[in-house]
Amino acid sequence: MRLKHMQFYGHFDARCDVAGFSIARMVALNPAHQVEPHEHEDGHFIVVLSGLYRSSARGVDTLLEPGGVLWNPPGTRHVDTFAGTGGRFLALSVKADLAQALGLADGGARRLLGATRQAALALAAQPLTSDLGGLLDAEETCQHLCLLTRGGPERGEALWQPGAERGEPLWLRRCMEQLLEECEQPLQLAALARTAGVHPVSMSRAFRRHYGISPGQLQRRAQLNRAAQRLKEGRPIAEVAASLGFADQSHFTRLFRAEYRCTPAAWREGFKTF
Known part of the structure; x- marks a missing residue:
C-alpha cells in the first residue's frame, strides 16, 4: 500500500503547510491489526508525543517513548503502531522532490538523536498556526x-543505518539478510562465514564495524521481533517462546522486556480487540 501526501493512520488534531513541508499533530486511533504494511510517497519525520511507538522499518528497531524521533525517507516500507491505543505524534511530511x-532521499530510516532530535522537539513545541509569523x-x-x-x-547524532557506511561488502549484506530470514535456526557462524568465503572472526568484526552489533545480537533482535508479531496474533506466550528456541518462558520474558519495555503478556494484551 502506498499512501499519498499527508496520509497517516490517525486523526488530525491540527495541521499547517509551508514551503514544501506539511506539519500535523495526530492521534493514533487504529488498532495495530488494522495497520497494513505501507510506504509513503513523501518522506516524513515522526515525533512521539505520548504512548509507546514502534516501527518495523529496518534501522529503527527500538521502541520509542515520548520524545523519540525518527526519519523515514520516501518509499520506506514499514508498519508503525502504538502499544495500546491513544498514542499521539507529530508528523512532518517532506515532499519527495x-x-x-535536501539530500534526505537516501540512507534508510533512522532514529534521530542529539541536536537533530532537539530541533524536532522544538518544532513539536511550536503552535500550528496559519499566521505568517508562525509559518x-x-x-x-x-x-x-x-x-x-x-x-x-x-x-554522531543518529543511530546506525543499514548500508549507510560506505564500503559495506555485498557478502556482508547477504549474511545479515540470511540471519534475519533464518533467525529461528541455531546460529551457525562458521557455516555462514564459510558460505561467504571469510573467516568467522573477520565476519564478526565486519558486523560490529558496519552494523554496531554482533551476529548473535542481530539474530536475537530478529527473534524477538518475530515473537512480537506472533504475540500480536494472539498465540500463547509459552508456545511462542518454545517455537523460537528460548530456554524457558522466564528467560524469554526477561529478554522481551529489555527490548520492548513491557512483558509479553502486556504486549499481547495491547493488541486484543473486543
Whole structure:
C-alpha cells in the first residue's frame, strides 16, 4: 500500500503547510491489526508525543517513548503502531522532490538523536498556526531539522543505518539478510562465514564495524521481533517462546522486556480487540 501526501493512520488534531513541508499533530486511533504494511510517497519525520511507538522499518528497531524521533525517507516500507491505543505524534511530511534536493532521499530510516532530535522537539513545541509569523518560524525550524538530519550520521547524532557506511561488502549484506530470514535456526557462524568465503572472526568484526552489533545480537533482535508479531496474533506466550528456541518462558520474558519495555503478556494484551 502506498499512501499519498499527508496520509497517516490517525486523526488530525491540527495541521499547517509551508514551503514544501506539511506539519500535523495526530492521534493514533487504529488498532495495530488494522495497520497494513505501507510506504509513503513523501518522506516524513515522526515525533512521539505520548504512548509507546514502534516501527518495523529496518534501522529503527527500538521502541520509542515520548520524545523519540525518527526519519523515514520516501518509499520506506514499514508498519508503525502504538502499544495500546491513544498514542499521539507529530508528523512532518517532506515532499519527495524536496527531500531529494535536501539530500534526505537516501540512507534508510533512522532514529534521530542529539541536536537533530532537539530541533524536532522544538518544532513539536511550536503552535500550528496559519499566521505568517508562525509559518515562517515553522519553515525555519523545518529547514534546520532537515540540515541536521542530512549531516546527522557524520556528527554522531543518529543511530546506525543499514548500508549507510560506505564500503559495506555485498557478502556482508547477504549474511545479515540470511540471519534475519533464518533467525529461528541455531546460529551457525562458521557455516555462514564459510558460505561467504571469510573467516568467522573477520565476519564478526565486519558486523560490529558496519552494523554496531554482533551476529548473535542481530539474530536475537530478529527473534524477538518475530515473537512480537506472533504475540500480536494472539498465540500463547509459552508456545511462542518454545517455537523460537528460548530456554524457558522466564528467560524469554526477561529478554522481551529489555527490548520492548513491557512483558509479553502486556504486549499481547495491547493488541486484543473486543
